Amino acid sequence: MMSSLSSYFQDLQEEMIQWRRLVHKHPEPAWCEFGTATFVAQLLKKWGFEIHMGKDLIGEERMNLPAQESLDSFYKQAMERHDLDKELLAKTEGGYTAVAGVMEHGDGPVKVFRVDMDALPITESQSTEHRPSIKQFASTHAGFMHACGHDAHTAIGLGLAKYISEHKELLQGKIIILFQPAEEGLGGMAAVVKHPLFSQVDEAYGCHVWANRDPQEFICGTYGQLASKKFDVKITGKASHAALAPEKGINAMLPAAEIILSLEQLKAEFPSHIRLNIGQMQAGTARNIICPEAILKIETRAGDTLTRDKLYNAAIRTIEEITRKYACSCKVSLVGEAESAASSKELAKKVKQTVTSASLFANCIEAELHNTYSEDFCTLMNHVQQSGGQAVFMGIGASNNAGTHHQPHFDIREEVMWKTARILAELSSQK
Numbered sequence: 200m201m202s203s204l205s206s207y208f209q210d211l212q213e214e215m216i217q218w219r220r221l222v223h224k225h226p227e228p229a230w231c232e233f234g235t236a237t238f239v240a241q242l243l244k245k246w247g248f249e250i251h252m253g254k255d256l257i258g259e260e261r262m263n264l265p266a267q268e269s270l271d272s273f274y275k276q277a278m279e280r281h282d283l284d285k286e287l288l289a290k291t292e293g294g295y296t297a298v299a300g301v302m303e304h305g306d307g308p309v310k311v312f313r314v315d316m317d318a319l320p321i322t323e324s325q326s327t328e329h330r331p332s333i334k335q336f337a338s339t340h341a342g343f344m345h346a347c348g349h350d351a352h353t354a355i356g357l358g359l360a361k362y363i364s365e366h367k368e369l370l371q372g373k374i375i376i377l378f379q380p381a382e383e384g385l386g387g388m389a390a391v392v393k394h395p396l397f398s399q400v401d402e403a404y405g406c407h408v409w410a411n412r413d414p415q416e417f418i419c420g421t422y423g424q425l426a427s428k429k430f431d432v433k434i435t436g437k438a439s440h441a442a443l444a445p446e447k448g449i450n451a452m453l454p455a456a457e458i459i460l461s462l463e464q465l466k467a468e469f470p471s472h473i474r475l476n477i478g479q480m481q482a483g484t485a486r487n488i489i490c491p492e493a494i495l496k497i498e499t500r501a502g503d504t505l506t507r508d509k510l511y512n513a514a515i516r517t518i519e520e521i522t523r524k525y526a527c528s529c530k531v532s533l534v535g536e537a538e539s540a541a542s543s544k545e546l547a548k549k550v551k552q553t554v555t556s557a558s559l560f561a562n563c564i565e566a567e568l569h570n571t572y573s574e575d576f577c578t579l580m581n582h583v584q585q586s587g588g589q590a591v592f593m594g595i596g597a598s599n600n601a602g603t604h605h606q607p608h609f610d611i612r613e614e615v616m617w618k619t620a621r622i623l624a625e626l627s628s629q630k
């Protein structure tokens with residue numbers, strides 16, 4: 200049984216690599232995963248899954264939707280592809296880019312396997328040392344790149360789906376494979392989690408390939424991803440001629456500058472593991488105009504949801520006090536949010552047994568306690584655990600010596616994809 204499962208996925212490896220490379224070639228950022236979602240949906244449909252997608256899966260709460268021009272331009276690119284089913288594509292129009300495939304057989308638990316599909320606004324390296332360039336599957340969407348491995352996750356989800364469709368008789372219960380949009384920026388899961396599909400889940404599995412970890416490592420459960428809140432602050436002052444009537448203007452840049460300095464000081468009042476970053480400021484129109492508007496893009500993170508909220512609330516208070524002092528108005532928009540979560544110990548133990556007995560990863564790490572990233576899957580983990588189910592988030596070492604995540608040279612070892620899909624396949628059919 201064990202070895203036949205491994206050999207099934209070894210045989211599938213070539214096809215999984217082709218899927219990953221196709222997705223890698225067409226990177227689409229959060230809420231613009233039109234081509235990827237359609238590609239996934241048409242395979243799931245071919246394999247006999249019940250499909251939920253588009254408005255049938257996504258609620259109206261979509262945080263941080265990109266500008267209409269971005270949505271239009273990525274949708275147009277997907278329309279121009281000849282390999283996509285245009286009827287399925289139409290369901291994603293407007294940024295409804297989640298897909299779930301459901302397969303059921305006999306009585307038993309409800310299990311969700313979640314993968315993500317979004318890419319990043321990064322220009323991919325054209326270096327002759329960069330494997331996607333050498334093998335000719337580098338990004339064809341200028342300025343965008345799969346630099347976090349979500350292309351590999353998509354291929355892993357598809358590998359699992361193909362296996363399940365060909366071994367339906369082994370299932371005992373219901374399997375849901377969720378291909379989520381908008382993991383980067385943390386807004387995708389909140390838009391789908393309230394769907395009835397996820398109301399009574401017994402087990403939820405999520406995983407991430409890590410390019411900064413040895414490919415022999417498999418982390419069976421993580422605990423305490425950083426809870427995060429990402430928000431934009433728009434400060435409105437009043438424009439005026441800088442020489443003729445400066446007194447008639449209100450310079451929005453002044454409170455913006457004070458906010459930047461004050462938030463930096465605010466950090467000292469919190470434990471050292473918290474993160475608060477103002478990553479971007481946009482302000483002003485011209486040298487001789489009193490600046491009427493300033494926008495700050497800020498994120499807060501902490502090891503638990505309570506501390507995150509305290510930090511966020513303190514930041515908002517500071518921002519409001521300062522803008523008031525300068526007689527400006529301010530508007531805060533939440534654009535992304537993730538909770539902290541801990542894997543269910545019992546389920547992580549089951550993962551460990553499966554990984555150990557599969558003998559595909561030499562270094563099976565039971566638990567990782569300190570994480571310095573946030574993960575949108577945490578929202579589903581908490582949702583499932585709060586309704587009595589179990590959830591686990593796993594990490595897969597995938598280093599190809601190309602550096603860490605979110606940079607132009609990012610790459611992974613592709614053989615970890617079939618190995619991971621094989622582990623998930625065994626977990627899918629266990630009672």
Ligand SMILES: [Zn+2]
Nearest residue numbers: 347383604605
């Ligand atoms: Zn990422």
Ligand SMILES: [Zn+2]
Nearest residue numbers: 347348349407
């Ligand atoms: Zn990622």
